[in-house]
Amino acid sequence: MPRPAMDPYETVLAPLLGAWLLLSAIAQLGPVADRLPEYQRRYDVLGLVPRYHFFAPRPGVHDYHLLVRTRPGGGTGAYGPWQEIGPRPRRRWWHVLWNPDRRARKQLFDLTTALTRNDARCEDPATPLSLPYLMVLQHVSRRVPAGRLVQFAVARSAGYRTGERPGLLFVSRDHRVT
Amino acid sequence: MTPHTAYTAYTAYTALRLVEVLASAGVLLGSLERLARPRALDDASLASWPVLRLRRPGYATGVTGAVLTPLVAYPAVLGLHGLRAAAAAGCLWPTAGPVHAALLGLVVVTGAVLTLRGGQGGEGADQLLRIVFCALLLAAVHPTATTARLVLWFLALQVCLAYFVSGLYKVTSRTWLDGSALTGILTTRAYGHPAVAARLLAHPAATRWLSRAVSLAETLFPLVLLAPPAWLPLFLAAGLAFHVACAALMGLNCFVWAFASAYPAVAYVVLTT
Numbered sequence: 001m002p003r004p005a006m007d008p009y010e011t012v013l014a015p016l017l018g019a020w021l022l023l024s025a026i027a028q029l030g031p032v033a034d035r036l037p038e039y040q041r042r043y044d045v046l047g048l049v050p051r052y053h054f055f056a057p058r059p060g061v062h063d064y065h066l067l068v069r070t071r072p073g074g075g076t077g078a079y080g081p082w083q084e085i086g087p088r089p090r091r092r093w094w095h096v097l098w099n100p101d102r103r104a105r106k107q108l109f110d111l112t113t114a115l116t117r118n119d120a121r122c123e124d125p126a127t128p129l130s131l132p133y134l135m136v137l138q139h140v141s142r143r144v145p146a147g148r149l150v151q152f153a154v155a156r157s158a159g160y161r162t163g164e165r166p167g168l169l170f171v172s173r174d175h176r177v178t
Numbered sequence: 179m180t181p182h183t184a185y186t187a188y189t190a191y192t193a194l195r196l197v198e199v200l201a202s203a204g205v206l207l208g209s210l211e212r213l214a215r216p217r218a219l220d221d222a223s224l225a226s227w228p229v230l231r232l233r234r235p236g237y238a239t240g241v242t243g244a245v246l247t248p249l250v251a252y253p254a255v256l257g258l259h260g261l262r263a264a265a266a267a268g269c270l271w272p273t274a275g276p277v278h279a280a281l282l283g284l285v286v287v288t289g290a291v292l293t294l295r296g297g298q299g300g301e302g303a304d305q306l307l308r309i310v311f312c313a314l315l316l317a318a319v320h321p322t323a324t325t326a327r328l329v330l331w332f333l334a335l336q337v338c339l340a341y342f343v344s345g346l347y348k349v350t351s352r353t354w355l356d357g358s359a360l361t362g363i364l365t366t367r368a369y370g371h372p373a374v375a376a377r378l379l380a381h382p383a384a385t386r387w388l389s390r391a392v393s394l395a396e397t398l399f400p401l402v403l404l405a406p407p408a409w410l411p412l413f414l415a416a417g418l419a420f421h422v423a424c425a426a427l428m429g430l431n432c433f434v435w436a437f438a439s440a441y442p443a444v445a446y447v448v449l450t451t
Contacts, residue, residue, distance in 0.1 A: 050302075051302075063368050097425075136224070
């Protein structure tokens with residue numbers, strides 16, 4: 001039986017969905033077309049154009065750790081030892097159904113990978129003004145008594161691959177907590 | 179083209195309803211997980227709105243920021259997640275007309291506002307569910323058989339694109355072909371599992387072939403649209419098993435619901451062409 005002709009709504013919807021699919025396909029070229037991810041970040045503010053290259057082509061194969069140390073605010077005295085803050089993942093059987101803690105780990109992963117991408121030594125004056133830096137700084141500052149100096153670092157470890165040594169990826173500048 | 183006679187009872191409306199139920203379960207689960215960890219969104223968290231709003235000038239000082247702030251600052255953002263959870267729960271029950279469109283619209287709008295806020299540890303499952311709900315809303319505001327068919331085709335092609343791209347970038351990656359990417363991921367504490375990690379490290383040859391098999395299976399998933407309808411259960415069962423394994427081993431539980439929600443659309447396309 002022949003299908004009826006499309007009404008005006010359907011006539012608009014068909015090319016709209018087609019264009020959406022086309023844009024989705026183009027967006028998948030992100031890993032091989034340098035400027036596409038930047039365009040996507042700038043214009044796709046509602047996140048409707050997907051990126052489907054999950055864990056590929058180069059997946060993260062390390063765990064990231066946020067470390068903090070403090071010292072007295074007068075500038076005298078040495079820093080205390082680095083202390084890790086943030087979630088410590090441990091796989092549980094119920095994660096197949098319920099796993100609320102993965103969001104916090106993903107937040108940390110997104111911020112630390114952004115922080116460590118370009119200026120690991122924190123030498124660029126723009127780095128402390130970047131959003132990932134400010135986010136981590138305000139997060140650690142809330143855990144430190146006012147008047148002390150604080151410094152944070154990002155380290156990575158190889159999880160269950162115990163033969164690989166952990167490494168320090170980024171160390172922040174000193175900041176006085178007010 | 180004539181429908182596959184054994185499955186003519188599987189209408190576009192039935193398929194859309196199944197998509198909606200599975201996607202709603204995924205959104206409800208994701209929202210409840212966020213509500214279970216409210217401090218991950220407060221002003222001292224790694225998703226602090228006073229800092230996040232600095233990333234775009236319009237958010238910091240403009241009208242957009244003035245509109246967004248009362249909605250997405252802490253603790254209002256928890257209310258937004260609660261509203262999203264309630265709307266998704268409402269979609270689990272069959273409704274029709276304006277009520278149905280309003281519930282879907284609430285899920286879409288709350289999702290859009292939360293995406294504008296950003297910084298919440300979003301993942302690929304959230305992205306796919308956003309697309310599914312937008313498509314469902316487009317079908318609900320003008321519920322005709324043609325609209326339903328268009329949306330089902332769209333969703334089926336989206337999920338095929340997702341598997342194909344994910345697989346293609348793996349089969350062309352040296353680290354996926356030699357198995358080191360798979361070992362690397364599953365030996366992290368964030369996405370791994372201690373017992374599986376030990377086995378992968380102990381059996382590198384088996385890991386290499388497992389990695390190649392996963393990559394190839396993802397790439398070939400779109401063949402479901404060309405294969406005989408009798409093969410459909412095989413493709414969908416393999417896909418579902420893959421996502422359940424990822425949920426159990428990697429903790430990626432919401433991917434099960436997000437991807438499974440598109441399977442009724444795939445089934446519709448396969449069974450009716």
